[in-house]
Amino acid sequence: MRVAILIAILILVSYELAFSPLSSLSVYTETTDEKLFKERPKKFIFYYAHAGFSNQLYALQRAMIIAYATRRTLVIPPLLPHIGSATHTKFGGRAGKNFKDANNIAIEDGKAVMNINSTEFTSWSEILDYDFITDFTGVHVMDVWEFMRTEFGGALLNFTTDIDEMPLVTSWMEFVDEFNTHFENETIALIGSAFALLDIDQAFKLFDEDAFERIRIASLCFLPSDKVLDLIRAAIIHVPKHYVGVHMRFGDMYHLSQCDETNAAEEYSKLISSIRGANITKGSAIYLGSKDGNAKNCFDEHSQFEFRVFSLHDITNPLPLEKKFGVYNISSEIPSLTDAMGAINLDKGTKYLLIDLMLVSLGHSYFFSRVSFRPKSSTFQEIIEQRHKFREQYMGLILNNSSDHHHLRKYGDVRY
Numbered sequence: 001m002r003v004a005i006l007i008a009i010l011i012l013v014s015y016e017l018a019f020s021p022l023s024s025l026s027v028y029t030e031t032t033d034e035k036l037f038k039e040r041p042k043k044f045i046f047y048y049a050h051a052g053f054s055n056q057l058y059a060l061q062r063a064m065i066i067a068y069a070t071r072r073t074l075v076i077p078p079l080l081p082h083i084g085s086a087t088h089t090k091f092g093g094r095a096g097k098n099f100k101d102a103n104n105i106a107i108e109d110g111k112a113v114m115n116i117n118s119t120e121f122t123s124w125s126e127i128l129d130y131d132f133i134t135d136f137t138g139v140h141v142m143d144v145w146e147f148m149r150t151e152f153g154g155a156l157l158n159f160t161t162d163i164d165e166m167p168l169v170t171s172w173m174e175f176v177d178e179f180n181t182h183f184e185n186e187t188i189a190l191i192g193s194a195f196a197l198l199d200i201d202q203a204f205k206l207f208d209e210d211a212f213e214r215i216r217i218a219s220l221c222f223l224p225s226d227k228v229l230d231l232i233r234a235a236i237i238h239v240p241k242h243y244v245g246v247h248m249r250f251g252d253m254y255h256l257s258q259c260d261e262t263n264a265a266e267e268y269s270k271l272i273s274s275i276r277g278a279n280i281t282k283g284s285a286i287y288l289g290s291k292d293g294n295a296k297n298c299f300d301e302h303s304q305f306e307f308r309v310f311s312l313h314d315i316t317n318p319l320p321l322e323k324k325f326g327v328y329n330i331s332s333e334i335p336s337l338t339d340a341m342g343a344i345n346l347d348k349g350t351k352y353l354l355i356d357l358m359l360v361s362l363g364h365s366y367f368f369s370r371v372s373f374r375p376k377s378s379t380f381q382e383i384i385e386q387r388h389k390f391r392e393q394y395m396g397l398i399l400n401n402s403s404d405h406h407h408l409r410k411y412g413d414v415r416y
């Protein structure tokens with residue numbers, strides 16, 4: 001009887017923990033799957049990467065879910081350059097495709113990486129920590145560049161399929177069964193666009209909340225690489241210690257040429273009154289992230305200079321005066337922004353986007369606005385929201401010596 005009660009309490013406790021932030025994940029217990037992922041599975045899953053940074057991160061999350069559930073090693077496609085990035089990279093930006101076309105392009109990616117060296121390959125490992133992913137979720141990952149150089153690479157080039165699209169996600173187990181009827185005996189499963197598998201998140205969450213939370217933390221709220229931690233250190237010293245994060249999402253085709261343009265004026269007015277309504281006092285510092293260079297000037301105009309607004313421009317062109325702000329006390333040596341940018345082997349647009357993503361999500365609180373942007377929500381803003389939940393942990397990584405970041409690993413000491 002007592003044992004039953006104890007078990008019931010334990011179940012309740014672990015259920016609660018699944019919702020808690022990183023800080024309490026260290027008390028997770030090992031799951032019954034613990035032995036399955038000790039070695040890198042010799043079956044693989046690969047997908048077509050497309051669209052912007054945030055959509056690619058969601059794709060990573062969804063592919064990681066299937067890799068986890070079907071016990072496959074996840075092969076990661078290149079990180080595509082930021083839309084509008086002037087930098088020329090081997091893999092350009094792309095739109096969504098149907099299942100078969102998507103698979104064909106993914107196979108082309110496999111061929112393309114055979115002809116380039118590792119520095120020409122734009123790897124996600126530049127910005128996120130692959131070891132942490134494996135430690136924390138049990139999912140083994142590798143770049144397609146590396147995969148093609150293993151004995152299994154030929155399986156991608158040989159891949160053919162007779163299916164037109166991925167199975168529908170009704171229940172999670174049915175999905176996995178259906179998946180296996182197509183891919184069970186394939187060395188590599190090619191799944192078209194992983195981003196497009198929108199229903200997977202919710203279905204898997206219902207099936208295994210613990211694993212879902214871990215995968216979401218390791219992908220959407222990724223543990224930044226040491227290079228990215230340095231980039232954030234180099235950036236954050238140019239804003240005051242106490243600031244509020246704001247992100248304005250403008251439609252992809254939209255340019256903010258005039259601050260009083262009706263649509264923009266309306267959204268600015270809503271944004272500024274919600275900031276005032278939250279008791280952000282006059283003179284408070286705001287970091288405004290946005291792709292539009294005019295966003296900050298218009299914010300000042302609409303708020304009548306009520307706040308001290310900073311943006312990417314103040315990070316890349318800091319005034320000497322700004323060194324006087326009560327900046328964060330960072331224990332490790334801070335590289336120059338130029339050096340920190342130079343160390344990351346990706347296009348400039350993606351690095352700027354990372355600065356906005358990190359600085360907005362590290363604000364004490366955050367506010368969002370969308371101007372001439374049709375979808376109901378912005379994936380970039382969703383990611384900021386998720387990251388903000390772990391603000392304390394990431395602040396610790398940034399402020400303390402980067403080598404200390406290994407302490408985060410202890411949260412993932414459940415090595416499957």
Ligand SMILES: *[C@@H]1O[C@H](CO)[C@@H](O)[C@H](O)[C@H]1NC(C)=O
Nearest residue numbers: 090115116117118119120121
């Ligand atoms: C990789 O290829 C590029 C372009 O061909 C070249 O400039 C670079 O030196 C190469 N790097 C290595 C490490 O081989």
Ligand SMILES: *[C@@H]1O[C@H](CO)[C@@H](O)[C@H](O)[C@H]1NC(C)=O
Nearest residue numbers: 151152153154155156157158
């Ligand atoms: C790919 O196909 C070729 C030719 O049919 C075959 O020789 C090779 O073993 C295949 N590779 C893999 C990994 O299946």
Ligand SMILES: *[C@@H]1O[C@H](CO)[C@@H](O)[C@H](O)[C@H]1NC(C)=O
Nearest residue numbers: 179180181182183184185186
């Ligand atoms: C996979 O191979 C096994 C053994 O040959 C066979 O029993 C099974 O039906 C195959 N699965 C599929 C989906 O073809």
Ligand SMILES: *[C@@H]1O[C@H](CO)[C@@H](O)[C@H](O)[C@H]1NC(C)=O
Nearest residue numbers: 274275276277278279280281
């Ligand atoms: C803002 O501050 C005022 C005055 O201190 C207070 O009356 C009000 O409740 C506060 N509003 C919020 C949303 O905290």
Ligand SMILES: *[C@@H]1O[C@H](CO)[C@@H](O)[C@H](O)[C@H]1NC(C)=O
Nearest residue numbers: 325326327328329330331332
């Ligand atoms: C910054 O850290 C150093 C060393 O830990 C300490 O001596 C100094 O007082 C700190 N400065 C501030 C402003 O907290």
Ligand SMILES: *[C@@H]1O[C@H](CO)[C@@H](O)[C@H](O)[C@H]1NC(C)=O
Nearest residue numbers: 331332333400401402403404
């Ligand atoms: C950071 O940690 C490393 C390894 O523990 C140590 O060698 C280095 O001196 C530390 N740097 C600072 C600035 O504390």
Ligand SMILES: *[C@@H]1O[C@H](CO)[C@@H](O)[C@H](O)[C@H]1NC(C)=O
Nearest residue numbers: 392393395396397399400404
């Ligand atoms: C960062 O270092 C400071 C001083 O050593 C310490 O008090 C703080 O707890 C550390 N934060 C994290 C998150 O490790």
